[in-house]
Amino acid sequence: MPESRVAQTDVAVVGGGIAGLTAAAYLSRAGADVTVFEKAYQLGGRAATREADGFLFNRGGHALYTGGAASGAFEELGVSYDQGTPKDTFVLSGGKISAFPADPLGLLRTDLLNAGDKLALFRFFVEVGRANPHALADTSVREWIDLKVRRPQLRRLMTAVARTFAYTTALDVVSAEMFVEKLQRSLKHPVHYVDGGWRVLVDGLRAAAERSGARIVGDAHVEGVESSGGRARGVRLRGGGTVQASAVVVATGPRDAARLVDGGGHHALLRVVDGLVSAPIACLDVALERLPVPGRPVVQDLDGPRFASAQSVYTPRVAPGGGALVITFKQLDPRLLGDPREEERDLEDLLDAAQPGWREVLVRRQYLPRIEAVGALPLAAEGGFAGRPDVAAPGIGGLYLAGDWVGPEGFLVDASVASARRAAGLALEDGAVERGKVAVGSAR
Ligand SMILES: Cc1cc2nc3c(=O)[nH]c(=O)nc-3n(C[C@H](O)[C@H](O)[C@H](O)COP(=O)(O)OP(=O)(O)OC[C@H]3O[C@@H](n4cnc5c(N)ncnc54)[C@H](O)[C@@H]3O)c2cc1C
Known part of the structure; x- marks a missing residue:
C-alpha cells in the first residue's frame, strides 16, 4: 500500500484494534501526525x-x-x-429452564428464590450500592461471595453472574474490585448489543481518527520497536522499511508487545507480561x-x-x-x-x-x-486493576502500552479505551509533537 512508505511520523501506533484506533483518534485530534500499523488486512482485532x-x-x-x-x-x-438491550433472561437449573429477570431488582420477583433469599438479595444489593470497589482490590471474588452471600441458592446465582461478568471460572484469583464495580454499574447503566456488530465501533473510531488526519495502514506487520539511548525511536516493518517516530504506542496483546521490544529480550517488560493471567x-x-x-x-x-x-x-x-x-x-x-x-x-x-x-x-x-x-484478569494477589502493567512501558522512554491488559482503569474494552487515551495523553505531554503545534494534553 502506498501509505506504508511513510518514513516518519510523530507517533507510530502498533495494532489497529479498539485500543490502537482510540489512541490514534485522540492523538490526531490533538494535532499529532499519527500512523497506525495493523498486521491483518481487516482492522478491529478482537472487535472485528x-x-x-x-x-x-x-x-x-x-x-x-x-x-x-x-x-x-x-x-x-x-x-x-x-x-x-438484552432482556427476557431465563436460567437453566437442574435441567429445567425458568424465567429470570435480568434487571437486578426484577430478580426479587422470580420464583427461583424463596422469600428468605429475596430479602437477603435485597440487602445484598443495598450493600453493593454502598461498597467501595477499590477497598476490595485485594479480595478475590470467591472470598467476597462466600463472605457476603450465605444462602446456597443465592450463592449459586451470584457465582454464575460473577463468571459471566469476569469471563472466567477462576473466581478464586480474580479481584472482587472488578465484580463489585460491574455490579454497581449494571444497576445504573444498560448493556448494549451493537446492531451491525462491533465493526460499527471499529469503523466509527477509524473515521474519527482519519477525520483528524491519522494514517491507517492495514497488512503492515511491525517486527520490532526501534530504540536507542533508552528511548523508542520508531518501528521496523516486516518486509523491510523503518518508520521513525517520537513516540510509539504498542496496542497489541501482551505477548506480542513483549516480542516487539529488544527482539523479545527486554527484561523489565518481560517481567511485567510474564505474571499476567x-x-x-x-x-x-x-x-x-x-x-x-x-x-x-x-x-x-x-x-x-x-x-x-x-x-x-x-x-x-x-x-x-x-x-x-x-x-x-x-x-x-x-x-x-x-x-x-x-x-x-x-x-x-x-x-x-x-x-x-x-x-x-x-x-x-x-x-x-x-x-x-x-488480555489480563485483575488479580486479587496483585491488588486488582492497579496491578496491571503501567501505560508508560518500563525502562524505555517514549514507549506506551494500551489494551485490555494495561492500566488501572476498567475491564475489557473499557480498559483498552482508558489505557489508549492515557497513552495518547502521555505521548503528547512527553513532547511527541513539536511544541507550539499542539496544545499539549488536549487528549487527556
Ligand atoms: C469472545 C469475546 C467476547 C468479548 N466480550 C466482550 C464484551 O462483552 N464486552 C467488552 O467490553 N469486551 C468484550 N471482549 C473484549 C474486547 O473484544 C477487547 O477488550 C477489545 O476488542 C480489545 O481491543 P484491543 O485493541 O485492546 O486488542 P485487540 O483487539 O487484540 O487488537 C490488537 C491488534 O494488534 C494487532 N497486532 C498484533 N501484533 C501486531 C504487529 N506485530 N504488528 C501490527 N499489528 C499487530 C492485532 O492484529 C490486533 O488487530 C470480548 C472479547 C472476546 C474475544
Whole structure:
C-alpha cells in the first residue's frame, strides 16, 4: 500500500484494534501526525466482525457495558451506533429452564428464590450500592461471595453472574474490585448489543481518527520497536522499511508487545507480561434460518459456566430477514484448560436446552475454542486493576502500552479505551509533537 512508505511520523501506533484506533483518534485530534500499523488486512482485532451468508459474526459474543471509559470516549469522538438491550433472561437449573429477570431488582420477583433469599438479595444489593470497589482490590471474588452471600441458592446465582461478568471460572484469583464495580454499574447503566456488530465501533473510531488526519495502514506487520539511548525511536516493518517516530504506542496483546521490544529480550517488560493471567473462553455462535423458541432469547446456566443469547432478537441487522444469530460461550479456568471438543459439545448441549431444534435450521456455525476475552484478569494477589502493567512501558522512554491488559482503569474494552487515551495523553505531554503545534494534553 502506498501509505506504508511513510518514513516518519510523530507517533507510530502498533495494532489497529479498539485500543490502537482510540489512541490514534485522540492523538490526531490533538494535532499529532499519527500512523497506525495493523498486521491483518481487516482492522478491529478482537472487535472485528465477519459477514457470512448475510449473518454478522463478532469474534464471539460481545456486549458493551455502558457507563465506563469506552462509552464515554465513543460519545466524545462521535462514534455512534444503533443498539438493543438484552432482556427476557431465563436460567437453566437442574435441567429445567425458568424465567429470570435480568434487571437486578426484577430478580426479587422470580420464583427461583424463596422469600428468605429475596430479602437477603435485597440487602445484598443495598450493600453493593454502598461498597467501595477499590477497598476490595485485594479480595478475590470467591472470598467476597462466600463472605457476603450465605444462602446456597443465592450463592449459586451470584457465582454464575460473577463468571459471566469476569469471563472466567477462576473466581478464586480474580479481584472482587472488578465484580463489585460491574455490579454497581449494571444497576445504573444498560448493556448494549451493537446492531451491525462491533465493526460499527471499529469503523466509527477509524473515521474519527482519519477525520483528524491519522494514517491507517492495514497488512503492515511491525517486527520490532526501534530504540536507542533508552528511548523508542520508531518501528521496523516486516518486509523491510523503518518508520521513525517520537513516540510509539504498542496496542497489541501482551505477548506480542513483549516480542516487539529488544527482539523479545527486554527484561523489565518481560517481567511485567510474564505474571499476567488472561481469560480464554470457548465461543460457539450459530446462524439459524429462524429462532426455534423466540420467547427464550437469553439463557444463563446456573449449573455450569455457560451462557447463550439470541442477539439478533435485539439487534436485527446481525441476521438476514427471518434468520437468527445465537451466541454461546463457556467460561474456562486458564490454569486447567480441557478438551476444546468437549467444550463445543457442552455448548451444543446448552443450545439443545435453550433452543431445541436448532440443528435442523442451522445455516452455519463459528467455533472459537480458545479466544482471549480478557488480555489480563485483575488479580486479587496483585491488588486488582492497579496491578496491571503501567501505560508508560518500563525502562524505555517514549514507549506506551494500551489494551485490555494495561492500566488501572476498567475491564475489557473499557480498559483498552482508558489505557489508549492515557497513552495518547502521555505521548503528547512527553513532547511527541513539536511544541507550539499542539496544545499539549488536549487528549487527556
Ligand atoms: C469472545 C469475546 C467476547 C468479548 N466480550 C466482550 C464484551 O462483552 N464486552 C467488552 O467490553 N469486551 C468484550 N471482549 C473484549 C474486547 O473484544 C477487547 O477488550 C477489545 O476488542 C480489545 O481491543 P484491543 O485493541 O485492546 O486488542 P485487540 O483487539 O487484540 O487488537 C490488537 C491488534 O494488534 C494487532 N497486532 C498484533 N501484533 C501486531 C504487529 N506485530 N504488528 C501490527 N499489528 C499487530 C492485532 O492484529 C490486533 O488487530 C470480548 C472479547 C472476546 C474475544
